[in-house]
Amino acid sequence: MMDIEYIDIKSFRQTMLDRRAAGMDFLREMIGMDWEAEGLGVIYILENSATHDVEELAVRITERDRPQIPTVSDIWQIAEMYEREVYDFYGIEFAGHPDMRRLFLRNDWVGFPLRKDYDPSETINPVRLESEKNEEIVREYDIAEDKQLAELVEKMKILHYDQFVINIGPQHPATHGVLRFRLSLEGEVLRKVDIHCGYIHRGIEKMCESRTYPQTLAFTDRLDYLSAHQNRHALCMCIEKAMGLEVTGRVQYIRTIMDELQRIDSHLLMFSCMAMDMGAITSFIYGFRDREKLLDIMEEVTGGRLIQNYNVIGGVQADITPGFAAKVKEYCNDQKKRLKEYYDVFVNNIIFRNRSIGVGILSREDAISFGTTGGTGRASGWACDVRKRHPYALYDKVEFKEIIHTGGDCYDRLLVRLEEIVESIHIIEQLIDNIPEGDFKTKTKPIIKLPEGRFYAAVEGSRGEFGVFIESHGEKTPYRLKFRPMGLPLIAAAQNIMKGHKVADMITIGASLDYVIPDIDR
């Protein structure tokens, strides 16, 4: 249950500046809200990266035609993306924001979809078969404090006409999905990177508002399909927390083991894809060969290879199979030997080292300001593992090391992932022999209603913190369900760290950040 402090809009900016000065340097989450009669608003979740204190703030505005809230994008860099997202979904303009464009939807889209009074009819927004025009000129609002409404003061160009602009994506093999880059070049050096997302925006958050709680579970697997277990774990945890439901020890063990198996799966895929992006097909084959063995185990337990639908509210879908422990142990022993091959064939290769060491450096301060949790943050020296910060499931009972590197470059980002595979195996080995007897699922009522309130739960996904926010009004459907994307901070950081590098390095940086687009776009 979250305890939210409402701030008056007049003192909002000063309050936020004070909080930042008080050490709240990590903007964990920014949630747009539509409270109908009480107006629109935004909830901010802040965290102190040293003490891990969390604070929740909210601001409300009753104006609906042109609601305006002062920006915080100069205080936390990630807010630039988050505010664009809120603008896209709720139409809240952020005064002082440098680049107030839509983030996901087409720029000729009519209406703001997550508002409660949005009209989804096909006649207003039909499927258009011509591409949108690039918006070269954006609006910027003056932040003058004495004015009631910020005025349009300047027209700023995103990419100037005299620059050499190339377009990469949305359908390009090196963008890991459907991400679109517009690059402004000088020779071969990137001067500015403009990232367009939303090519796989499926409106999951809006759809969740019309689904019952058990039905919403199905979407989480399809967000970031390489951390399907962790995503679903987060949502189940959030709902269980709200219901006050305690899951059995057996469930905790199974969930923790499956989370770690999924993490190994994701890191193996990251290694393979990074190798393939850089032209090392052999390593791709090696990585996938070992991943298939892992998928066999997953398939035997859950019935699915990639999308498993395993966690349910109160437990897991089905009990583990009899030979599970033996197979996992065999796999773990095997994988430890295989890891050495990866170093021999790819990581210690001189070409790869030259292309990755010192490329795309993300400093610790930037990592925190951008909120790039997960392997990317840890490669920059930021201890951001949710398993250590806010332990859940069994992570406070097992012993494991948080892998931290300080280089912040592409090479370190890969090393963090490979070393995390070893740690994950270590966690699994501590648990696999001690799975207690018990029910694999606690019985729940057929219709699940959550008490009124706001709830937040986070897990360490494969590539960062995956959070779930639920606002419940006591119905059987959530009033608002928000997923914290793991990838959005990563591409926000990518926009910055790619500058000054060559086009070929852009591919390396993109691969090392390891984003998954359906998770960003939701």
Next chain:
Amino acid sequence: MEMKKPVIKSIPYEEFKDNETLEALIAEINKERTNVVVGKLDDLINWGRSNSLWSLTFATSCCGIEFMSVGAARYDFARFGFEVTRNSPRQADLIMCAGTITHKMAPVLKRLYDQMAEPKYVVAVGGCAISGGPFKDSYHVLNGIDKIVPVDVYIPGCPPRPEAILYGMMQLQRKVKVEKFLGGKNRHQKRGELPAEPIIVTNHPVKEDKEQ
């Protein structure tokens, strides 16, 4: 000469589903008598075409990962001649549309399809590409790519298993084998003329489901 039933090595003809569609296609072609020389040449060309289908990788979400698995060591689609994936539509024979198509992506898909050279095929992989899948009632998802491009093979699943993708690709091979290439697929298209409607081979009665 007459067009014969398509043969796929090591899988008997009867074990494939939806043979009726192909038989109808063969019957249609057999109505017109074909010259033996042209017919034999057709067979040869189709043999070559069906065993080197180059796909445009168009992976938007989860199904793309399974498609990558098909390309890797265990499933290894090089055994069947699909291993060449192209990133330019101008060099590809077919689009593997693996994943959800949203409103923002729809113009891109249409444009890529239009850029491909004839003869071209479309394979819809996964529930999202077939009908919108779990996101059917979303405000931003296209309910099936067959609304904007003609689809030749539907591969259901969420995501389909690698075996299903291989099976779907074999169905496409069979379809390619029973086409009339010279004077049929390969004839000169007149300016402004629309391409012929494709004949749909399915593994699953998707069409009927939709009509209900």
